[in-house]
Amino acid sequence: MKNSNTSFKIVDNGSITSPKGFLASGICTGVKENEQLDLALIYCKKKAVAAGVFTQNNAMAAPVIISKEILKRQSLKAIIINSGNANACTGKRGMEDAETIQKTTAAFLDIDSTEVAIASTGVIGVPLPMDNIIEGIPEAAKQLSKKGGKAAAQGIMTTDTINKEIAVEIELDGKIATIAGIAKGSGMIHPNMATMLGFITTDIVISPSYFQAILREITEGTFNMVTVDGDTSTNDSVIAMANGESGNREMNENHPQKDMFVQALQYVCEYLAKSIAKDGEGASKFIEVEAHGFITVSDARKAAKTIAGSNLVKTAIFGEDGNWGRMICSLGYSGVPFDMEGVKLNLSDGQEKNVKVLENGLPLEYDEELVTTILKNQSVRIIVEANNGSSSATAWGCDLTYDYIKINGSYRS
Amino acid sequence: MKNSNTSFKIVDNGSITSPKGFLASGICTGVKENEQLDLALIYCKKKAVAAGVFTQNNAMAAPVIISKEILKRQSLKAIIINSGNANACTGKRGMEDAETIQKTTAAFLDIDSTEVAIASTGVIGVPLPMDNIIEGIPEAAKQLSKKGGKAAAQGIMTTDTINKEIAVEIELDGKIATIAGIAKGSGMIHPNMATMLGFITTDIVISPSYFQAILREITEGTFNMVTVDGDTSTNDSVIAMANGESGNREMNENHPQKDMFVQALQYVCEYLAKSIAKDGEGASKFIEVEAHGFITVSDARKAAKTIAGSNLVKTAIFGEDGNWGRMICSLGYSGVPFDMEGVKLNLSDGQEKNVKVLENGLPLEYDEELVTTILKNQSVRIIVEANNGSSSATAWGCDLTYDYIKINGSYRS
Numbered sequence: 001m002k003n004s005n006t007s008f009k010i011v012d013n014g015s016i017t018s019p020k021g022f023l024a025s026g027i028c029t030g031v032k033e034n035e036q037l038d039l040a041l042i043y044c045k046k047k048a049v050a051a052g053v054f055t056q057n058n059a060m061a062a063p064v065i066i067s068k069e070i071l072k073r074q075s076l077k078a079i080i081i082n083s084g085n086a087n088a089c090t091g092k093r094g095m096e097d098a099e100t101i102q103k104t105t106a107a108f109l110d111i112d113s114t115e116v117a118i119a120s121t122g123v124i125g126v127p128l129p130m131d132n133i134i135e136g137i138p139e140a141a142k143q144l145s146k147k148g149g150k151a152a153a154q155g156i157m158t159t160d161t162i163n164k165e166i167a168v169e170i171e172l173d174g175k176i177a178t179i180a181g182i183a184k185g186s187g188m189i190h191p192n193m194a195t196m197l198g199f200i201t202t203d204i205v206i207s208p209s210y211f212q213a214i215l216r217e218i219t220e221g222t223f224n225m226v227t228v229d230g231d232t233s234t235n236d237s238v239i240a241m242a243n244g245e246s247g248n249r250e251m252n253e254n255h256p257q258k259d260m261f262v263q264a265l266q267y268v269c270e271y272l273a274k275s276i277a278k279d280g281e282g283a284s285k286f287i288e289v290e291a292h293g294f295i296t297v298s299d300a301r302k303a304a305k306t307i308a309g310s311n312l313v314k315t316a317i318f319g320e321d322g323n324w325g326r327m328i329c330s331l332g333y334s335g336v337p338f339d340m341e342g343v344k345l346n347l348s349d350g351q352e353k354n355v356k357v358l359e360n361g362l363p364l365e366y367d368e369e370l371v372t373t374i375l376k377n378q379s380v381r382i383i384v385e386a387n388n389g390s391s392s393a394t395a396w397g398c399d400l401t402y403d404y405i406k407i408n409g410s411y412r413s
Numbered sequence: 414m415k416n417s418n419t420s421f422k423i424v425d426n427g428s429i430t431s432p433k434g435f436l437a438s439g440i441c442t443g444v445k446e447n448e449q450l451d452l453a454l455i456y457c458k459k460k461a462v463a464a465g466v467f468t469q470n471n472a473m474a475a476p477v478i479i480s481k482e483i484l485k486r487q488s489l490k491a492i493i494i495n496s497g498n499a500n501a502c503t504g505k506r507g508m509e510d511a512e513t514i515q516k517t518t519a520a521f522l523d524i525d526s527t528e529v530a531i532a533s534t535g536v537i538g539v540p541l542p543m544d545n546i547i548e549g550i551p552e553a554a555k556q557l558s559k560k561g562g563k564a565a566a567q568g569i570m571t572t573d574t575i576n577k578e579i580a581v582e583i584e585l586d587g588k589i590a591t592i593a594g595i596a597k598g599s600g601m602i603h604p605n606m607a608t609m610l611g612f613i614t615t616d617i618v619i620s621p622s623y624f625q626a627i628l629r630e631i632t633e634g635t636f637n638m639v640t641v642d643g644d645t646s647t648n649d650s651v652i653a654m655a656n657g658e659s660g661n662r663e664m665n666e667n668h669p670q671k672d673m674f675v676q677a678l679q680y681v682c683e684y685l686a687k688s689i690a691k692d693g694e695g696a697s698k699f700i701e702v703e704a705h706g707f708i709t710v711s712d713a714r715k716a717a718k719t720i721a722g723s724n725l726v727k728t729a730i731f732g733e734d735g736n737w738g739r740m741i742c743s744l745g746y747s748g749v750p751f752d753m754e755g756v757k758l759n760l761s762d763g764q765e766k767n768v769k770v771l772e773n774g775l776p777l778e779y780d781e782e783l784v785t786t787i788l789k790n791q792s793v794r795i796i797v798e799a800n801n802g803s804s805s806a807t808a809w810g811c812d813l814t815y816d817y818i819k820i821n822g823s824y825r826s
Binding site: 056057058059060086088089090091123124125126234311312315316318319321324325326328329331332333334335336337338340341358360361362363400401402404405408409 | 469470503539647728737776822
């Protein structure tokens with residue numbers, strides 16, 4: 001399928017192993033219940049240029065501390081990820097466990113432990129069930145394959161209900177290059193890096209410093225624009241690997257096809273970010289908030305995220321209630337400068353239905369039936385326009401439902 | 414009743430009219446359904462020294478704009494408050510309506526309109542039903558009485574389930590002085606001024622600049638430490654009046670009994686703030702978060718508020734689940750500096766039951782049964798101690814429940 005207005009192609013059944021030279025696996029070690037997959041491995045034989053963006057949570061988990069350090073070398077051959085236990089608030093023992101996982105993985109792959117990044121997600125404050133994981137590592141290494149992408153996507157899930165994966169192709173310097181990614185949500189999701197796990201693989205040749213810079217920049221406008229519950233996790237990481245097997249001329253900020261590459265990577269990250277919002281804990285509706293006309297991009301992002309993160313907006317959307325007052329109220333407390341007299345607000349289903357409810361800061365008479373039709377949709381778009389500048393941003397979230405309370409009022413995550 | 418360790422006395426059945434010289438009323442004008450009281454008036458014949466603290470929401474409602482301006486004069490004789498309609502996002506018409514209410518009230522009380530502050534709470538973006546309110550004003554003026562305090566407390570309620578009122582007495586310079594207050598919540602409640610309506614009356618003699626300064630300072634540690642849903646409203650106001658009828662020497666920062674006065678005013682504001690948290694929309698449990706050992710008071714406040722405001726903490730408490738990982742995680746993303754290795758966490762019922770679950774940043778073995786007993790209590794205290802300084806703060810909130818979703822998923826507030 002060729003995406004309209006773009007120069008990249010979405011790969012059918014694309015996965016983290018779609019780029020040349022990447023293998024993956026996902027296995028069950030018994031850390032999670034019901035024989036779910038809980039250990040994922042991503043590997044490429046050729047040393048990849050690597051980049052990473054990590055949580056800003058001050059109670060950073062052991063695997064994040066280690067992977068941040070490893071990523072300073074800007075190269076990787078493998079990422080090992082366990083789900084079901086976050087190895088967070090586990091002190092010295094947690095650090096030792098994380099290092100043991102890293103070293104064991106390196107040993108079974110016959111690579112250096114500095115070439116292995118690690119990530120964990122799940123319950124906080126419980127020591128890792130190391131027996132399960134250490135026994136699982138050789139099995140995960142053995143099962144590495146081109147077909148293992150989907151299993152890896154499943155192996156990183158916690159309360160997620162669907163696996164999140166995507167791959168796109170672009171033509172760079174006459175060579176086909178592929179960019180792929182997997183991610184997991186779906187609680188403790190809120191801006192400030194990454195607030196989830198995301199892994200990107202690609203076979204392009206790229207400059208390490210450019211890779212890091214562009215990953216950070218794109219993360220700001222994609223993964224960091226997702227909010228499910230306002231809680232920024234201890235473990236959030238996005239790690240990207242580029243093994244260079246596509247053989248293009250090195251991608252950097254001066255490459256003539258840079259824009260095409262950025263567009264494709266942006267698409268992958270945005271797709272994953274939106275998938276996380278859609279699969280937010282207990283979500284029944286996907287909410288997109290577009291903010292236009294603000295002074296800076298940072299203002300527009302803050303405005304969009306604040307509206308998308310408001311419990312009152314989220315419950316209104318759940319209730320299919322066109323309570324735009326709550327949207328304007330949350331814009332008001334976002335701390336972003338704007339003139340109320342210039343504010344417009346539209347509600348839309350993201351397709352052809354669109355109702356203007358506020359203009360020049362004042363309520364309009366509008367077709368209530370059409371608003372109800374829009375809000376009955378599974379996807380709702382809130383478009384707020386200020387008249388103070390030319391910066392825009394989009395945030396993604398979901399409604400706040402009885403099921404969110406059910407999941408988090410009884411589930412020990 | 415004499416409060417232990419304090420020098421003030423709680424007045425039995427105290428209300429906003431307990432201080433000398435204050436009258437109040439609360440009437441039904443038909444703006445709210447089911448014949449609920451929806452218009453409240455507070456009045457004192459002798460011009461009162463006045464102070465006010467207002468919402469920082471950029472989409473400030475018309476009555477807030479007007480009252481902020483009026484309060485610059487630091488004197489008042491009356492406050493008129495309507496509930497059921499916030500007169501927010503109503504533009505020029507909203508400003509005109511607010512001024513009409515102010516002038517009509519002044520006319521019927523035979524005072525100057527610059528001596529009348531106004532406040533509104535309720536639905537956003539709908540023009541005020543002016544006929545009801547204008548017809549109600551003479552009735553509210555007529556019903557002003559010493560007994561009208563409770564009716565005024567009821568007249569300012571929206572989704573509140575109980576009226577919130579308190580009065581305390583102190584002896585200043587040999588004279589009895591009284592400080593009283595009423596407040597309303599209970600949704601759109603989150604720090605950043607006031608996030609609710611609060612009205613304070615007192616008969617003490619006080620310097621206007623000191624009154625404003627101390628009201629702001631106390632608000633920071635009381636009303637602003639309440640979080641129900643993270644949404645800072647367009648209408649939040651705390652307005653205080655001191656008519657000087659108790660005849661003490663002027664209270665100011667050099668008064669020898671200043672501490673006693675501050676303690677009493679602090680008690681009134683804290684009582685009202687806690688009442689708002691307890692009556693949070695859909696709340697089944699009251700949550701107190703104490704933060705100790707931080708570098709600055711501002712850090713301690715931010716830490717306490719972030720924990721109390723976390724949807725994951727709130728749902729855990731609702732589920733009676735000792736998921737302290739969520740508490741530490743939210744401390745982590747609060748942005749406050751602390752060393753994880755120095756963190757202690759206790760869960761308590763606020764009485765004699767207390768369990769230490771974390772020390773030196775590491776989980777402890779603890780009595781799970783005792784934690785369950787604590788969490789089954791209607792009031793839960795989370796005590797987090799850092800080892801980075803000597804500043805403390807307390808925040809108040811409530812759990813996040815099915816009823817919150819029900820109230821806000823269908824109720825047009």
